Amino acid sequence: MANYIHVPEGAPTVPKLDVTVDEKDYRTGALKLIKELRPNWKPSEVKMKSFTDGITNKLIGCYMGGVMEEVVLVRIYGHKTELFVDRENEVKSFRVLQAHRCAPQLYCTFNNGLCYEFLQGTALEPEHIRSPGIFRLIAPQLAKYHAIHAHNGWVPQSDLWFKMGKYFSLVPTHFKDPAQNLRLSREVPSTLSLQEEMLWLKQSLSGLGSPVVLCHNDLLCKNIIYGQTGGNVKFIDYEYAGYNYQAYDIGNHFNEFAGLSDVDYSLYPERALQLEWLKIYLEAFKEHKGQPRHVSDTEVEVLYVQVNRFALASHFFWGLWALIQAQYSTIDFDFLGYAVLRFNQYFKMKPEVMALNFPE
Structure with a gap:
């Protein structure tokens, strides 16, 4: 890709x-x-x-x-x-x-x-990215990324499903450590269940009409640097960057409102905050594309449904990623526990977001 x-x-x-x-x-x-x-x-x-x-x-x-x-x-x-x-x-x-x-x-x-x-500035925390003064900077900066043409005339395609399939093939079926192994069998969905969910995600999300754009794909708090002197934000770390669905990148960022070391999904942005964020984003995205800035309520509503459904794919993706990291990483972090959190939130969120309706 x-x-x-x-x-x-x-x-x-x-x-x-x-x-x-x-x-x-x-x-x-x-x-x-x-x-x-x-x-x-x-x-x-x-x-x-x-x-x-x-x-x-x-x-x-x-x-x-x-x-x-x-x-x-x-x-x-x-x-x-x-x-x-x-x-x-x-x-x-x-x-x-x-x-x-x-x-x-x-x-x-x-x-x-x-x-x-090294970019001078402050790496953000969950409380920062939900404050209006900061998220009104983040939304247009992400729109700027998404408007970049870097495909040399190709019709860009998302590599989300390819990557997810690759991750799935790398997921460990057992660990050497007995305690970890027990947690894996008790708390993580079975391989068959994960495979079925992955197929369902592809079928359910591919047809939502979300444009494929150049995405950051890992917009967690610490990857956003706030420059106080210039009053701007910059994004760092492009390991996972690539062509992907616009709604995935935004949904992934919204999931990160919960934090990383002390995850709290009650911090996932409520509807009113999301609608304001998405309107700012769409105005900037249109401007970067050379289109009139006006954004209708319907456009915001459509993106809102797309984003919240693609937030599911983000949970699933990082759940698989964390299982692989639990097997190989030398970093002191409870990757297995993090995988459990992401999959639990995926299954909790699934009925809620699938009940959302596109505007008539």
Whole structure:
């Protein structure tokens, strides 16, 4: 599916450095990268800070002096993440977004990661993304992403079902740890049940008429950086970026209102907030597409139904992802528990969203 992402001509090339960085003892490898990227920095004076928010990769900030002004981020890919993340596609997405001023500068790739510019600002929390002052910035920024043409004349197709099928094939059927194994058999739906749901999702959602656009696909709070000085938001981390249904990207973001470390689905945005968010989004999307900004109530209602139904696919997708991570990841996070949360919410939400009706 990577060939659907077309990097525009004239976009700066990204050097690939033959360096491997050890995730446990990262300083030596990181310094080799800094020597190439910042040759004027004295290795003995380079400071490093490990960021612990991410649950896919390890992220290290390298800088000089007392304050983190100019920072080179070194991201080391998580163990076995190449099984479910298309790294070539990620770099292409990064370059496309950079060309459209939607992403920080990508400095280089290396054998097991990449280096890029650090965006100054605040990584958001669930309480921020539901505040009107912030979500009125997030909605048009996502519309800007969705309006980007990066398919070189192809009719873009969503790779959601392809990815979901791939994830499903990687889901573990048992764990070495007996306690985990017991939880898997007791709390996670059976393989047959998951397969049936996946088929049902494809049949139910593919025909909803949601446009296929360039999506971020992982718009959780920590991937949104609020720049207080400019009063703007930027999105980071494009591992899962690609062509997908517009409504999926928005529904996925709405699911993230619940948070990550202490998940609370009562925080899922209520109808009034969603309708305001979606109207702002559609006005910006139309403007980026060169269309009149006017948005009818019917257009907002249609998107509302599409988004809430595609939120189901988001729960299912990340449920599968978490099961794979529970098998392979070296990051200290209860991935199995997270999978259980996502599947439970999927089954709880399913009758509610399928009862929603499109406007006459």
